[in-house]
Each structure stands twice: as C-alpha cells, then as structure tokens.
C-alpha cells in the first residue's frame with residue numbers, strides 16, 4: 001500500500017521572486033514531488049493560499065506523512081491550523097520540516113522552544129558538507145559517509161531545540177560553522193524529522209542525496225500501525241483489581 005504524502009508549501013517566494021520562479025518553475029513542492037516520485041508514494045501538493053490554508057480536515061486526516069516548507073509567511077498561518085496539525089501529529093501522522101520550517105509556528109509548538117539559530121545567505125552560498133553520523137538509521141539508508149550541497153544557506157549552532165531523540169546529520173560549512181542538520185523527535189504517536197538544506201534561491205532540491213534523505217524520511221516517519229488506542233487523558237474510576245481476588 002502506498003504512503004499518502006502531502007507536501008505543504010507556503011508558495012509565496014514562487015509568486016514574488018523571479019529568481020525563485022526560474023529555479024523552481026513548478027514551485028518547490030513540484031520539484032520535491034518530481035524528485036521523490038515513486039510507486040510507494042501517493043503525493044498531493046498544496047500551498048497556504050489554497051482553501052483552508054491547503055489543509056482541510058479531509059486531506060489532513062488522509063495524510064500519512066506531511067512535508068512542511070515555509071519561510072516568509074509563518075505568522076500568516078492560523079493558530080487554528082497549527083492546533084489541527086499538532087493534534088494530527090499526536091495521533092500518529094509523520095511530519096518532516098524542511099529548511100526554514102524550523103521557524104514555523106507549528107515546529108515551535110511541537111518543540112516548545114523558539115528554534116532560533118544563526119544564519120548567513122551569500123550570493124554564491126556556502127559549501128555545506130553534511131556528515132552522516134548515524135549510518136544505521138533508516139533515514140541514512142544508501143547515503144555515503146558525507147555528501148555536499150555546493151551552494152547552501154548557512155544554518156549554524158546554537159540551535160534552540162530540545163535535545164533530539166536521534167541526531168542523524170551534522171553539517172559543516174565553508175564559513176566555519178557547524179549545525180545539527182538532521183534531527184528526529186517523537187511527540188505522542190507521531191514522528192518528526194527536521195532536515196535543514198533547502199534554501200529557495202539555490203538548487204538544493206535537485207541534489208540527489210537531499211532527495212534521498214527526504215524519501216527515506218517519509219518511509220521512517222510513516223507509522224507502521226495506526227489501529228488501536230491513542231494517548232488520551234483517561235479517567236480510570238475503577239481500579240483494575242477491584243473485582244478480582246486480592247493476591248495474598
């Protein structure tokens with residue numbers, strides 16, 4: 001059975017910036033969808049300017065793994081949508097935050113921190129060398145010990161996040177900084193993966209290793225089972241042992 005993947009892209013740079021439109025004529029979500037296309041994924045693409053900010057309940061509830069790319073319009077995302085997506089994650093939907101998604105209301109809500117970091121955007125970019133420090137993790141499947149993104153925006157430490165459950169990648173930049181560029185967390189029944197390369201003015205989503213990481217991330221974040229109970233606030237009025245013979 002294929003994994004139902006929804007790519008949520010803010011989609012504003014593609015409307016405003018000629019440079020971004022040239023690089024991603026079918027938008028960032030279009031290039032990602034093309035780059036990870038597989039019979040294992042059923043991919044839907046939405047933007048924040050679609051009805052219901054792109055995520056009506058009918059689509060959200062039918063999504064196994066959500067990808068989130070946002071940057072200049074984080075504050076325009078409604079708190080109501082943040083509430084709905086958070087609850088869906090707690091019930092078991094996987095979510096992958098790409099690049100500047102680290103500063104979205106949704107990521108900050110799920111982390112409980114401001115998720116601030118240091119950054120630098122050069123015209124020619126910084127060389128980013130992504131070190132794979134957890135090679136046995138499913139998200140690292142098929143990756144070499146390191147790969148390079150030739151032109152990248154520098155995202156550096158300190159990164160204001162809770163301690164990751166798993167740290168998969170550490171990036172080094174030609175400018176000298178380092179960054180925890182691949183991290184996972186679990187919240188409720190949901191799996192969260194943050195992966196930092198992906199600035200809109202560089203061709204990052206044409207990089208085959210970057211696409212491999214996203215594709216692996218979808219497989220990892222997809223819940224293997226969603227049947228059964230969720231983590232509710234149970235009022236257990238009757239002790240389990242009340243009607244049984246007390247053990248001597």
Ligand code: ZN
Pocket residue numbers: 099100153198199200
């Ligand atoms: Zn950026």
